[in-house]
Amino acid sequence: MTLARQLIAERRARLSVERLLILKQAELSLANQKLGLRAEALSVEIDTVRSQNERVISDLGAATHQVQIAEQRLFLALETQKMALLFLTHLRGY
Numbered sequence: 001m002t003l004a005r006q007l008i009a010e011r012r013a014r015l016s017v018e019r020l021l022i023l024k025q026a027e028l029s030l031a032n033q034k035l036g037l038r039a040e041a042l043s044v045e046i047d048t049v050r051s052q053n054e055r056v057i058s059d060l061g062a063a064t065h066q067v068q069i070a071e072q073r074l075f076l077a078l079e080t081q082k083m084a085l086l087f088l089t090h091l092r093g094y
Helices: 003-092
Strands: none
Touching: none
16 A cells, blocks of 8 residues: 555544544533433432421421320329329218
């Protein structure tokens, strides 16, 4: 092969590789954009879940407090009932 043909072949090969490089760069850029969008969507989802968790924890704290109040009232009602029975028993002379 003559030098001119070798240079032409080398030039064609180089141009082909450059086109492939440009194509791969475009693919990489597109993949990077998709990853960025997915990361943003996941950040929004994480914020939403955190907010929901905070709300659930708050609701759970309020519910726990209400249960404690109900337990105290039940205990007081039972104590009152016990004392009333003792008082009635005392009045009847048993």
